[in-house]
Each structure stands twice: as C-alpha cells, then as structure tokens.
Amino acid sequence: xxxxxxxxxxxxxxxxxxxxKDYLGNSGARIPELVNYLGDNYNYNxxxxxxxxxxxxxxxxxxxxxxxxxxxxxxxxxxxxxxxTNFSPNRSSSRGINFLNGSQNFVSTTNSTALELNSRFSNxxxxxxxxxxxxxxxxxxxxxxPFPSVEIIDGSGRMYFGAEAxxxxxxxx
Numbered sequence: 001x002x003x004x005x006x007x008x009x010x011x012x013x014x015x016x017x018x019x020x021k022d023y024l025g026n027s028g029a030r031i032p033e034l035v036n037y038l039g040d041n042y043n044y045n046x047x048x049x050x051x052x053x054x055x056x057x058x059x060x061x062x063x064x065x066x067x068x069x070x071x072x073x074x075x076x077x078x079x080x081x082x083x084x085t086n087f088s089p090n091r092s093s094s095r096g097i098n099f100l101n102g103s104q105n106f107v108s109t110t111n112s113t114a115l116e117l118n119s120r121f122s123n124x125x126x127x128x129x130x131x132x133x134x135x136x137x138x139x140x141x142x143x144x145x146p147f148p149s150v151e152i153i154d155g156s157g158r159m160y161f162g163a164e165a166x167x168x169x170x171x172x173x
Contacts, residue, residue, distance in 0.1 A: 002066040010058040010084075018050050018092040025157020031097065034159070044147050046161035047100030052089035059083050076116040083109045087143075090160065099161040101144025109137045138172040 020028050027034075031049070038044045064078040086106040090098035114132040121127070142163045149165035151158055 001068070004062070004064045006060075006062045008058075008060040010056060010060075012054075012056040014054040016052050016054060016089065016091040020050065022094045023092075023097065023157055024094050025097070025154035025159070027154050027159075028097075028157075031159075038161070042147070044145060045101065046147075047102075047144060049092045049097050049099045052091070052098075052100045052103070054089060055085075055087045057085045072120045074118045076114075076118075078114050078116075080112045081110070083107075089143075090164075095157050097157065097159040099159075101142075101147070102149070102161055102164050103143040104164050104167060105141045105143060107137075107139050107141070109135075111135045136172055138170070140167050140170060 020031070035046060038046055059082070061081045062079070064076065067075045069075055084107070086108075087103065088106065089100050089103035090096075092098050112132065112134040114130060116131075117127075117129040119127045119129075144163065147162040149160075149162040151160050
C-alpha cells in the first residue's frame with residue numbers, strides 16, 4: 001500500500017497603484033466632490049480608487065492511496081480539495097477610474113473524489129472501473145453596499161462606481 005498527501009497554501013497580495021495625474025478625463029480633480037455628493041445624498045461610499053490591492057488566498061489538499069491487492073488487482077482512491085478566495089478590484093488607469101466598492105470577492109470550493117479499480121483477468125482480458133464525484137461551488141459577492149452600477153463618461157476618461165453589474169450573478173453549484 002502506498003499513500004501520498006500534499007498540502008499547499010497560497011497567499012498573494014498584488015498592489016494596483018494609480019496616480020491621478022495620469023488620468024485623461026476632465027474631472028480628476030473633482031473626484032472628492034463626487035465622493036462627498038454620493039455620501040451626502042445617497043449615504044454611499046464608493047471606496048478608494050488609487051491603490052486597491054488584489055488578493056488571492058488558496059488552500060489545496062490532495063490525498064491518494066494506492067493498494068496493490070494482488071498481482072491482478074490494484075485499487076486507487078484519490079481526493080482533491082481546493083478552496084480559494086480571490087478579491088480582484090478593477091484597476092484604475094489613465095482612461096478609467098474604478099472605485100473599490102465596485103469590486104467582487106470570488107470564493108471557489110472544489111472537492112473531487114475518484115475510485116479506480118484496475119483488474120487483469122488474463123493476458124487478453126482486463127477491466128478498468130472508475131467512479132468519480134466532484135462538487136464545485138463558485139460564488140461571487142459584491143464588496144460594497146448595494147448601489148446601482150454607474151458609468152460616467154468624462155471626456156477621454158470614464159468613472160465607474162456601484163455594484164459590479166454582471167459577474168455577481170454567475171453562481172455555479
């Protein structure tokens with residue numbers, strides 16, 4: 001009998017720096033006014049737009065057992081488990097201001113198990129039985145308070161705030 005167990009952990013933090021001086025839109029200097037207006041009139045804080053950090057935290061576990069029952073029959077059982085949380089804010093650029101509260105948190109869990117039986121009955125006959133089961137749960141959650149998705153066209157630039165309009169509806173179970 002042989003066994004194998006492996007665990008991996010990944011913790012990434014990626015800065016997304018942005019300098020407002022690079023923005024090509026007409027109203028970069030007025031962004032604090034927009035933030036104050038949203039807070040005063042809608043009690044909504046769109047969050048930061050200058051240095052929003054992307055993060056990935058992932059745990060991976062693989063376990064496998066191989067059993068040589070005899071010369072003609074071999075049994076293998078394998079389980080793979082992955083749980084990851086990816087926070088990926090849209091990065092601000094020279095053509096677009098993306099506020100933090102329009103980001104999403106992507107949580108994904110996959111658990112997969114397989115049983116395999118290899119049998120040899122003679123030099124001419126053999127069989128391979130594989131039974132597998134996989135469960136996937138992907139969920140995307142908005143970061144900020146609920147707020148309509150807004151795009152402001154600002155000369156050669158654009159500003160985006162509010163809940164991300166599309167991917168938060170992409171659930172997989």
